[in-house]
Amino acid sequence: MPGALTRLYCIFGNPVRHSLSPRMHNAAFSALGMDAVYLAFEPSSIKDALAAMRALPIHGASVTIPYKTPVLPLLDSVDELAARIGSVNTVVNRNGSLHGANTDGRGALTALERAGFSARDKSVLVVGNGGSARAVAFTLLAAGARVLVAGRNESRIAALSAELAASYPGVAHRTLNSLDRALMKDIDAIVNTTPVGMGSDTHDTPIDASLLASAHLVMDIVYAPPMTRLLREARDAGCTIVQGTDMLLYQGVLQFELWTGMSAPVEIMRATIIDAMPHAVPE
Template identity: 35%
Template sequence: MNAATKPPIGRDTTLCMSLAARPGNFGSRFHNRLYDRLGLDYVYKAFTTDDLEGAVRGLRALGVRGCAISMPFKEAVIPLLDGLAGSAAAIDSVNTIVNDDGRLTGYNTDYSAVRDLLDRARVDTALPFTLRGSGGMAKAVAAALRDRGHRTGTIVARNEGAGRALAASYGFSWRAEVGDGAALLVNATPIGMSGGDEQALAFPHAAIKACRVAFEVVALPAETPFLRDARAAGKTTIAGADVAVLQALEQFILYTGARPGDDDVAHAAAFARGEID
């Protein structure tokens, strides 16, 4: 299908949205381009808020079909929902809300995206890892690593309470600083993210040089200092931009019930990254 088959926005158009402290354009561009290509009467808009409870009430009151949830709301939103799907309940973190006639259910599509990318890269489960972060995204990564069979890992988090709790939940260790790193490095913090300190390295140069696999969860910019350093050192890399595509695709399917073809997904991803018009 092409854009001409999509109905004009009107009173029957279905609204989907996102909530984040730092809204970006990727989700809006990805979802809206797929709506265009599949001829769906939907529209997607990114928002931020200082009133999470009020925003969630708005989802219910206005019949918003779906809402992506990003930092720092992935855990705080849980008490405001009517229920959790298995993925979200298992890791106590939500990145997706689906509204079924006023009933709001939380999902976590980060988990499946992370696990799928680790599988595609054939990352050896015997590799010890260092995971930096203790928030909602770090929970999804820790769960995916544990469920793939990774047994030796360290959670690095300056917040001792959150770091120790996350490590204990999945049978890993905790420390406050990166130290020597590990064979598999994963950044699940905002370090290097657009809108923050984009020049900061999530891991020291020495740790990156010594690792075998570098997994960057930050999606914007597509090339963070951590990824640049790892690629320059010839390491296997997994990019946050790929996490963003896979988790957004699963959200799209949850919201619309439509499953786009591979060509449509690739086109929408390239458009969302600004690679095509």
């Protein structure tokens, strides 16, 4: 039973009432016998939410839509990767000083590494131009990968490519309809960061199946459904596949370890996510 000494953790966003994060983190606390609880809040003001975080105190917070970018200038410090990405999904309360980090990209990278992929000197096609694309691309580049970004909107994909290239020269971009087999022969991994294939959009895919080859590792960050059309067609082509639930898991594992300084019970957290999947609504 939570009491006055119970350590508080939470997620700030709107909406978050269907988030899987409370189940995942509370299962981790329980597995380690910690007197801690993780709650979901839908604040109308992220500034007020951070004031409450300092006052209560709340020891750690996840941050999701629509606050990942607005929260950044309100924090006392932000790690270098989060600053480059331009968004924060994790806040650590260090005795009233709030530190921001971004575990989205590192969660994706960890999921890829657990599938046997080493980013250094590999060529990765990152599909998308939103916040997740930025996080994944910056993290892969920092890990030594070569990145090609692709999307449907030429101007947006060009803008993202230029932003990435300012820190990591050599980043290229293509529109999705210009991808061909010759180009794809040089690609080692494909990461879809778009919502294509999510929810009621299950019959669509961002990459034509004819472009997939057995040499590709294919990851889709969409986790509802866990097996998207892209992943089904990649599996049928003989590719190694990585599901979005793995990124969800590892970004949460990294958050837990930043907050607590303890090793996360990864398999407990994984089982909790899998058990909750029929009830999941994408965040």
